[in-house]
Amino acid sequence: MKIKVSLAQINTKLGDLSSNIKIHENYIKKAIEEKSNLIVFPELSLSGYYLLDGTIEVSLKREKILEFFFDLSQKIDISLGFPEIGEDYVTYISQIYLSKGKILHVHRKVYPPNHGMFEDLKFFGKGKEIKSFVTNFGKFGMLICRDFFHPSLALLHYLQNTELLILTSAIPVRGSYREEGVGIYESTEKLLSIYSLRFHTFIVFVNRVGFEEGIPFMGGSMVKDPTGKTLVSLPLIKEDFKTIEIELDEIKKEIFNLPLRREEDIDIILNNLKEIKNE
């Protein structure tokens, strides 16, 4: 099955929902023009990242997101980030997946970081579920930023046979006291290479750009194939948009060549996890 995916490496206006909705609409229309099947926006793309006390002011029910993008989602699948107010009135960092006027899935960030320059957990609750979902193109999964720095969550998608992993983030630039490259970009790229290669999955990684109070977001979005190869990469710290067609069936060959999934024994993992927990 082929799918055309658009990566929207955007900047957002912090707390300004109506301006951000317009930014989204413009890029979605551009993706539709390019006959794309799916457009992916970064973490908290609708609101900006460092919401702090503004979190309560801009958080929305997931149905509201569907309402905003109902018409456009008839023409293209849309994955975007927003601050969600849950049925429990807890706020979450969420990534929604819209398709044909329906909410196919919402992933709530499981590991909101809380150290150094990160304060997610001070304002947001923790998601608890890692679930893949079936789209018109295959089995997809979503993880948000710190989530995918935890290999355990990527492993859960692997065990669910996720074919395309949508990884969205607002990763800030750091590790730049070096003569070449950018530390955080290189470590992210290595991580995604290994996930895609060993978990036999396509990865669509979309990270934002722009500054919030001097904190620069890295950009550097990319698509990885199940051999770890980068199919497309977007520039660092610059707004950009790219569309690429991928063939999901390539996973089949990779799994046949190196049948890790066939060898995998979920009971071994489960039993050992239980033992580790009880030790």
Place this chain on the structure above:
Amino acid sequence: MNDLKLNLEFTKDLIISFIKEEKEKIGLKKGIIPLSGGIDSTLVAYLSTMSLGNENVLVVNMPYGELGKKGTEDSIKISQILNIGYEIIDIKPIIDNYFQIEKMDNLRKGNFMARVRMAIVFDKAKKYEGFVIGCSNKSELLIGYSTWYGDMAASILPIGDLYKTQVYQLSKFLNIPDFILSKVPSAELWIGQTDEGEIGISYNELDKILYLLVDKRMSVDEVIKEGFDIERVKKVKKMVVNSQFKRRFPPIPKLSDRTIGIDYLYFKDYKNYD
């Protein structure tokens, strides 16, 4: 030991993007820079010009009579190279007026001059509908070698995460002329004053010690074990701790449920009017 080398192309691009985006967020066109003719403010003038365009940068050079003559000459040369607007304001009459009624030591004089320069540059920003682009670097911000609400006061500090030795690296990369690069860093508070003489340590050594203390989170003992002089490491640590107040919002005694600086928490970029 990290030699504090930078990915210069990336650093340049990032700072240029930062200045541009800040301009858009602030909503004002012109960047106003207090240009002393030293390496920090010259680098800021170069980066700002690359970011905003020469027509949107104005530099203000504010000598104290003859003491700043060389700085003024160099500032004019830099302005001509960059083809940016400049104004020269001799602060001697303003300063001397106050000095006549108030006897001061060198430190108070230096602080007073820095605050008068700040008042002038903010006034120019208002006049030209601009914002103030400050020139503090990471070395001086960390040890507090700058005047609180004086040269530290600015709308943005584009080189605030670059150590002094990194300021030199980036300046060389941008082909800033030798007559700036070869100058001995000085706040020009009195004849013959140099930064390194006053701080009591070379920037080269200071930056390495700061990098280990701050970026690498090393203790004083750990830094000493790396081969640095005990007294100098202790001195640097003391300067960093004692200047902490300059890097923070002034404390407010909490009474309400939401107190500014404590639990009234917004980035300045946050814009929600609903």
